[in-house]
Amino acid sequence: MTLAQHSNLDKLVSLAILRFFTGHRNWKDFHQHVQTYHRKDFPRLPAYQNFIYAMNSLSVVALLLLHGFMTFFKSITRNEDPKFADSSKLAACNIKREFSNKVAQYIAKKSKSTMGWFYGFKLHIICNELMQILNFRITSGNVDDRKGLAMIWNDIFGMIIADAGYLGKNWHKKALDLGKQLLTGVKANMKKIMTKTQHQLL
The missing domain is CATH 3.30.420 (Nucleotidyltransferase; domain 5)
Incomplete structure (x- = not known):
């Protein structure tokens, strides 16, 4: 499965960021929260197992982003x-x-x-x-x-x-x-x- 099969990359990144603002300590509770209160915002929210797979796939994106920030911070x-x-x-x-x-x-x-x-x-x-x-x-x-x-x-x-x-x-x-x-x-x-x-x- 690819990220495209679950949702758009920008939606997945938005969900990952949203979790930090909701205060949920695990993905299961957060997934339930999105299903309950943000279904209109994320109508193509995957089932829990596919959701976890998609979030784990974001680790590569996060590492690339972090590496870019560190390179910039070193330069200044x-x-x-x-x-x-x-x-x-x-x-x-x-x-x-x-x-x-x-x-x-x-x-x-x-x-x-x-x-x-x-x-x-x-x-x-x-x-x-x-x-x-x-x-x-x-x-x-x-x-x-x-x-x-x-x-x-x-x-x-x-x-x-x-x-x-x-x-x-x-x-x-x-x-x-x-x-x-x-x-x-x-x-x-x-x-x-x-x-x-x-x-x-x-």
């Missing part, structure tokens, strides 16, 4: 502008159900964040001071923050600000060798002083 972000790096957990299920989860059993991993243990994935992201995404990567949950950052900073230079999770032996020197200045927070058991390099940058 100067090397001297500060960038911000961070990671966030993407739980596949409640940690208590990690052994019974089947959807992502081969790629999701158990890990621990500042909020406790979780089972799933991790989002690594770099943005500029306007919170515009410059690059991102989704990995298994047990991938170290520093390794995730190294996957997405190749074509990003200048100052990168991150939390204490990005501290590591010789990590700041490695960043400098690659044309980046990594400024991180400090852990509770460390002296809260800035390095000579950080003073020079500020």
Whole structure:
């Protein structure tokens, strides 16, 4: 089946955007909502199974659109502008159900964040001071923050600000060798002083 068999591409994109404004947390409830309140707006709304297939098909369009935005944001972000790096957990299920989860059993991993243990994935992201995404990567949950950052900073230079999770032996020197200045927070058991390099940058 193709997108054309379900509905027009613009209608599908409109539905995907509409879901964020309705506050529905899953596609099933949203599909029922559209059937009940927006049938006149979407008279050719597919049955639920075909609707899910069509929405999943939009992922390619979404990725292309996101890539275009990131390319543009990189082009307008100067090397001297500060960038911000961070990671966030993407739980596949409640940690208590990690052994019974089947959807992502081969790629999701158990890990621990500042909020406790979780089972799933991790989002690594770099943005500029306007919170515009410059690059991102989704990995298994047990991938170290520093390794995730190294996957997405190749074509990003200048100052990168991150939390204490990005501290590591010789990590700041490695960043400098690659044309980046990594400024991180400090852990509770460390002296809260800035390095000579950080003073020079500020």
